[in-house]
Amino acid sequence: MGVVISWDKNQPRQASIDPLVNATADGMERVNRAILAQTGSDVALIPEVARYLIDSGGKRLRPMITLATASACGYRGEGHVDLAASVEFMHTATLFHDDVVDESDTRRGKQTARLVWGNQESVLVGDFLLGKAFRMMVGVGSLVALDILSSAAATIAEGEVMQLSTARNLDTTEDEYLAVVRAKTAALFSAAAEVGPVIADAPRAERAAFRSYGANLGITFQLVDDALDYGGMAPLMGKEIGDDFREGKVTLPVLLAYGRGSQKDRAFWARNLIDGDIGDGDLERARRLMEETGSLADTIERAHHYASIAHDALAPLPETEQRAALLEVLAFCISRAH
């Protein structure tokens, strides 16, 4: 598998997220303004946490997808901005609660909100963002979009609860793991991609195509993320990796390496991930086992499979700037792992 992943043979350059950033730059300006406006509060902590969120350096992939899919379907109004901001609020609320649930100390190389302000504040500001997200959506006035996003909210939480039971269970099957990923990650990507066409009043087929794109991009994104937590295919650099390992998260590269491993290897995985008894050099050994069993490469191969489904979902749609940008995001996701 080469480094340059592209479905377009005439486009050998490195895939990038830049076309999507450019195609949605105006809208994202307004999304940022909406986020600031919605997090104004006399309760000092709330604008402070919001600022942290704005500056957190996330890619804002989800709101960009909402803006791009709405525009791709010819939407001319302003509702997509509030829906995009809502999607980002939902995502951030999930991160805040996740960090509390996982007892995480860092995210994207920065201290998590729960370390900066505390667990209590993270739970409550997460709830606040969720409430604001729903309020913004209600303001847009589309009951169909509301149904999609509120269903996603319930599904995400359901996925997180499911994950609690797989978190320290090495007998999780790939299918079970995928069910978790579909719920906790793909559901929001799918909703983010579907509400654009919905408010643009796009035909059913177009709406289904974008929903499928979103769901499969979400799976791709999560599997690549799982691989990146062990350094992906690049030589092990040792920084910002190993969070999942230390937290005992049973992700796909682990499941594949465990299933393909020897008795001794399995004991190693169990000691580290189930018992949490991690010694010096164990992360490096985990990484080595993943290379020997091909579990990292195959996780990315699996990711590629879902990216292909997402790619084909958009194939029948009119060729717009947004469609091209969304397709390139798929290649970009995969290329991150290399």
Place this chain on the structure above:
Amino acid sequence: MGVVISWDKNQPRQASIDPLVNATADGMERVNRAILAQTGSDVALIPEVARYLIDSGGKRLRPMITLATASACGYRGEGHVDLAASVEFMHTATLFHDDVVDESDTRRGKQTARLVWGNQESVLVGDFLLGKAFRMMVGVGSLVALDILSSAAATIAEGEVMQLSTARNLDTTEDEYLAVVRAKTAALFSAAAEVGPVIADAPRAERAAFRSYGANLGITFQLVDDALDYGGMAPLMGKEIGDDFREGKVTLPVLLAYGRGSQKDRAFWARNLIDGDIGDGDLERARRLMEETGSLADTIERAHHYASIAHDALAPLPETEQRAALLEVLAFCISRAH
């Protein structure tokens, strides 16, 4: 102040919640069914927690209010059942998150969900219930009701964040404390009482009357609860009391006793509630100081004030079975403290 609190001089019997229970019995049957239907999930933990919630012995005051206000306004459809279930879900989600934030071990004399299942599960099942609540509301199809309830969700969380800063601060003013109560407790009562008239298409004045009733009932309810945590006006029984004291919650009876106390008394309050250094007999001494300063009696007097506002809000409305039941709830709330 006598034990029998009634605004109706011809009704000297002990006030009760029974008329409201009877007036909404049919609807509450359906609310319970909706709760069970919405918490079906392949994720085993979710129905289990839902069962715990159904059996928890809460009074279900909020959903009954939604049912009663809708009926009082002549509503004939089915939407009030789903709105009532949503209100109960929102309330339960708040309790789950509150118990995590407050590190509470018991609620209504039972172990809290976070002790039975864990903090992680409580955060996530709370999120799940919130998502389901919004989905149910969306199904009812009233954008106005959605706006009211989603605003309440954001306000509740804002109130909880505010409370974090007053929680261990004895210099909180009564007004500041009231702002917290309005947000964290009264907002949901107010929304529960307003969405009934909204889906019944009631005239603006009726809607405003029920909203005012709900908000002031909420404040009454919270202040009485604060007093009950120190045993109310009844002789100190020693069971199921003192949770707020042990958690360092600065509530109105504490604020009044602190403000009216001597230098030495203030040091006592600070040691117990701010430093959390609670010794044998300190709860009894706290209670004694509240009696000496009249802070418990005056908290209930304040509660009575808000109950009167709620009572007068409903005065101009047509005399229905529901209105009578809702009025009696006010007297019932106050009488709990005696």
